[in-house]
Amino acid sequence: MAMNMTSRVAALNPEVEQILKPFKLSREELMLVMRRMRKEMEMGLSRKGQKEASVRMLPTFVHYRPDGKEKGSFLALDLGGTNFRVLLVRFCPQTEGGMKHVNQSYSIPQEVMQGRGKQLFDHIVDCVAKFLSNQKITERLPLGFTFSFPCKQISLDQAILLNWTKGFSVPDCVGKDVVQLLREAIQRRQELDLEVVALANDTVGTMMSAAFQDPKCEIGLIVGTGTNACYMEQMKNIEKLDGDSGEMCINMEWGAFGQGEQHSLAEIVNEFDKLVDQQSLHPGKQIYEKMIGGKFLGAIVQNILLNLKEKGCIFRGIQTHTLEQENIIRTKFLSKIESDSGDLLHVKSILEELGLPCGIEDRVVVQAVCLAVSQRAAQLCGAGLAAVLERMRENRQMDLMKMTVGVEGSLYKLHPHFSQILKDTVKDLAAKCEVHFHLSEDSSAMGAALVAASTRAS
Template sequence: MAKDLVNFKIREECEVLQMSDKQIKEIMSRLHTDLKKGLCKDTHDKATVKCWITYIQDLPNGKERGKFLALDLGGTNFRVLIINLGENHFDMQSKIYAIPSSIMTGTGIALFDHIAECLANFMKEHNVYNERLALGFTFSFPLRQLGLTKGILQRWTKGFSCSGVVGEDVVQGLKDAIARRGDVQIDICAILNDTTGTLMSCAWKNHNCKIGLIVGTGSNACYVEKIENCDLFDGVPGKKELLINTEWGAFGDDGALDFVRTEFDREVDNSSINPGKQIQEKMISGMYMGELVRLALVKFTKAGLLFGGQGSDLLFTKGCFYTKYVSEIESDKPGDFTSCMEVLEELGLSHATESDMAAVRHVCECVSRRAAHLVSAGIAALINKMDEPRVTVGIDGSVYRFHPHFHTLMTEKIATLIRPGITFDLMLSEDGSGRGAALVAAVACRQQEGR
């Protein structure tokens, strides 16, 4: 059996990556406390889990109709979509546009002018150039919202450094660029992040969807909270709920997760571009999972426990063990190491034995299981806080989508952590952040029309 092939010493060393149920419940308790801090006016400024107000108070109800635009900006490419909503009918077309590196590091004016030009070209291509359309804007950078159509950029991430945008309203930046052109009529109805878009997209199909989750390059969650628990919101009379963007990637920035962090976590953090920040995200997300595995493999190789003590240049190079390798290695059936062998050959480790391959897979399993259990602890904490009889969790992101066991690991763990009598299910979002942006615009228009 593969288990017997794994060196006992490696199995022992990997125990630091395994969290007990007692530890997981302690994490849930600490997150619950941090969520309350983020929601409370008196403690919000010092809270690590910010619980930003999204100003979205209504989910889709299926009565949304018409044509809507969506803009999805969150990396080196952005997407423009046009969505046509009818009764039981959903038609969507989209196009991806590149952002040249010169624009990513240039001025904010140049960035928004480029986006506005692509929007105008897209409208021409889809024969809506002369129509006035509502647009939902997904903006997946740290944002402090002051209203449904007002969002102040806190800081750039993902290689962007456009000048004149941090501390400014990004919706106004886009509006100004559209006005400078003067050739298209676009009403920006809402700004949101990818987590919110995921929830809205899933809620259109499933009205029980009350949580949105991203487990991809980064990790974040949003959920539906009762207005009475949202100190920072001056609510619309008659509304009882509000969507909260937790920004839970920062959970642990104050040391709350130190009791389950390992030497590998500390090394990943210390060598990152933002040491001490986004601590939970660095234990969960696709940007870091492969590197956590690599650091463990390096340690075991240097100790003579793996590969006969003979590593390779690639193994010893930061960032060269990709997170996709974790999914590929764990896709092999028990006793089969085909994918593992291919990955190790790619890394210059063709001398690996079957025992080495079993150990590599064990390390991958420990890192990904811990990530799934951390996410599960967070989702269970949200479900218990909401205390609804049935909750669907809308999920997007490459880790959840492509890892062969992530869904099952989450389903099994959440079931043990939520209160008796609550039922839940996990729903993969299709095209979440883009479609969700259009749906936020559609809901805003529905409200104006009183539907």
């Protein structure tokens, strides 16, 4: 579909094709990304290189994956975006599926996302209190906390926040143990009796949840608002930790790939990426994530369309337009626009809703822009995942490795082409790996409950 659309655009306006050219990555460019990701992974695992590595390769202290024998009731909290979720998970090995759960989502106001730590964690605990009241839960339950921001874990229940991402900015939490901040907020609500036993990143939770259903799962992948990955690494290869027996899950924090002096994505980043980075809450940070994550794809498209409008390539004759308004093109629009065909009447409806009356040529260009941006995002994500797979395969000295990847995230789940382009890229770049993708619902939070359950089993 993307190639057909490209030829239509070229026929209409060669200048549009020229602007979109940097988004069409060659196989050689994708292999370059793959090689550099592997180099950053090795640096992040080493004692000497870890400070310079953009991919932090953070130990999680999760040494095992589920075996289906987990039992008991656990609370799970999931903080990773504008919605905060609370779950009650009951593991029942004798029942179909092995578990039952109920959950509730609560919104986090913008002023709390960018306020003070006490305000944020008090809000979290208030939501937990409402959930417990609604579910009529009075028993003391172990709690697993999915916290989807870069942390340096010291143990399973100690995690120092390194920095915020995804629109959060609560400066007085940085450098502090987020588990302790949660415990202090619980103590301020004296009627609550909760035991925080484990913290997990959302990628770890996704891997654990998928592994509960598929023992071959040793990789977790998030492709939603942001992106990240984790995988099971052999302890002997984690140079920055003592011990060489067994394995541990590594939270890569690969969204930061490309930032810093190394700038491993220098040949791939273009003028529109730089503009989105400058407009973001954290300039110079999370470069890879800003080229892949759903929070940013709409902004890239919007900047391209604004550039094309200024050049007179689209929306000719429209004097007053909305393209200069912040976040006017939402990533959810990309899915709808790219799903359209024929006369592109859905594209027409979306653009008119944004105050952009358009002809068929405008619609073709807008769809081509969306396709180019999302295709590059999926290919870049695939190159990163291929790097992880190939490292695991070579470390295990396998000619062919079969692996399941647990995936969660709205971009992977809802976008019409992203998942297939990702799979095709992985198949091409990691040809010696036979990969199955396991899409999970509520998996990151469910995984936190599984990590909490592991503390009771050990």
